[in-house]
Amino acid sequence: xxxxxxxxxxxxxxxxxxxxxxxxxxxxxxxxxxxxxxxxxxxxxxxxxxxxxxxxxxxxxxxxxxxxxxxxxxxxxxxxxxxxxxxxxxxxxxxxxxxxxxxxxxxxxxxxxxxxxxxxxxxxxxxxxxxxxxxxxxxxxxxxxxxxxxxxxxxxxxxxxxxxxxxxxxxxxxxxxxxxxxxxxxxxxxxxxxxxxxxx
Numbered sequence: 001x002x003x004x005x006x007x008x009x010x011x012x013x014x015x016x017x018x019x020x021x022x023x024x025x026x027x028x029x030x031x032x033x034x035x036x037x038x039x040x041x042x043x044x045x046x047x048x049x050x051x052x053x054x055x056x057x058x059x060x061x062x063x064x065x066x067x068x069x070x071x072x073x074x075x076x077x078x079x080x081x082x083x084x085x086x087x088x089x090x091x092x093x094x095x096x097x098x099x100x101x102x103x104x105x106x107x108x109x110x111x112x113x114x115x116x117x118x119x120x121x122x123x124x125x126x127x128x129x130x131x132x133x134x135x136x137x138x139x140x141x142x143x144x145x146x147x148x149x150x151x152x153x154x155x156x157x158x159x160x161x162x163x164x165x166x167x168x169x170x171x172x173x174x175x176x177x178x179x180x181x182x183x184x185x186x187x188x189x190x191x192x193x194x195x196x197x198x199x200x
Contacts, residue, residue, distance in 0.1 A: 002057070003055060003056065003057040004030075004031075004055075004056045004057075005023070005028070005029075005030040005031065005053060005054070005055055005056075006030065006031040006033055006053070006054040006056070007019055007020065007023075007030055007031070007032050007033065007051060007052075007053055007054075008033050008035055008041075008045075008050055008051060008052040008053075008054065009032075009033075009034065009035060009050045009051040009052075010034065010035055010036075010038070010050060011034035011035075011036060015050075015051055015067040016050070016051040016067070017160050018067070018071055018153075018156050018157055018160045019051060019053065019067065019070050019071060019074070020032065020195070021156045021159065021160060021192065021195070022071060022074045022075070022078065022080065022153065022156055023074070023195075024191050024192050024194070024195035024196075025078070025080060025151060025156060025189065025191060025192055026074070026078035026079075026080060026191075027191040028078060035050060038050075045063070045065065046063050046064075046065045047065045047066070049065060051065075051067055051070065052064065052065050053070045053073070053074075068095075068099065071153050071156070071157070072153065074153070075091075075152065075153035080150075080151065080152050080153050080156070081146075081152055081153060082146040082147075082148055082152050083148055083150075086147065087146040087147055087148045087152065088146070088152075090138075090145060090146045090147045090154075091145055091146040091152040091153060091154040092154075093138065094135075094138050094139075094145035094146075094154035094157075094158070095145075095153060095154040095157055097134065097135065097138060098135070098154065098157045098158050098161055099157065101131050101135070101161060102157070102161050104124060104131075105124070105161065105164070105165070107120060107121075107124075108120075108121050108124045108125075108168070109164055109168060125169070125172070128172060129175065129176075132173070132175075132176045132179060133176075135158070135176075135179060136176055136178045136179055139178050139179070139182065143185070144182075145158060145182075151186060151189070155182065155186055156186075158179075158182060158183075158186075159182070159183055159186040159187065159192075162179060162180075162182070162183040163183065163187075166183070
């Protein structure tokens with residue numbers, strides 16, 4: 001019996017989208033199960049939160065919570081962590097920097113839901129160029145954040161965050177050609193392009 005995967009999350013992109021992109025990048029099939037009866041379903045989850053990855057194999061079934069734990073698990077299983085310790089460390093540094101950025105962006109991206117003050121939103125966009133310069137510095141002249149010839153999980157996180165920014169404020173990346181090129185390069189990966197074409 002080969003390993004099968006089921007991703008449990010609300011019927012939206014959110015924290016589960018980088019996980020879906022991991023599957024797309026690795027060209028591995030999975031079942032995407034939207035959870036709509038959350039109050040009833042919550043007690044059945046390991047930590048009372050989503051996403052949860054259900055992994056089934058001949059050794060049994062296990063539920064993996066925490067979005068970044070899932071992403072890193074899949075990075076190891078799907079060989080999306082880098083080929084050596086240098087690339088793995090580069091990917092980790094980039095991923096942590098991107099996650100810090102994602103945390104700052106959440107109140108802006110979901111401003112209506114989180115009732116974010118306009119002053120917070122304005123400050124975010126004012127401060128964004130400094131964050132983007134830092135990321136371009138980490139990327140340097142490399143094709144991918146790991147520094148190797150293939151994308152890592154850090155590039156998955158970067159693409160998802162860049163894509164959300166371009167959807168929210170397309171001009172925000174105008175002065176950062178390396179990041180825009182990374183976004184376009186990742187989007188053009190055949191398996192990713194196929195996933196994005198059918199993404200709702």
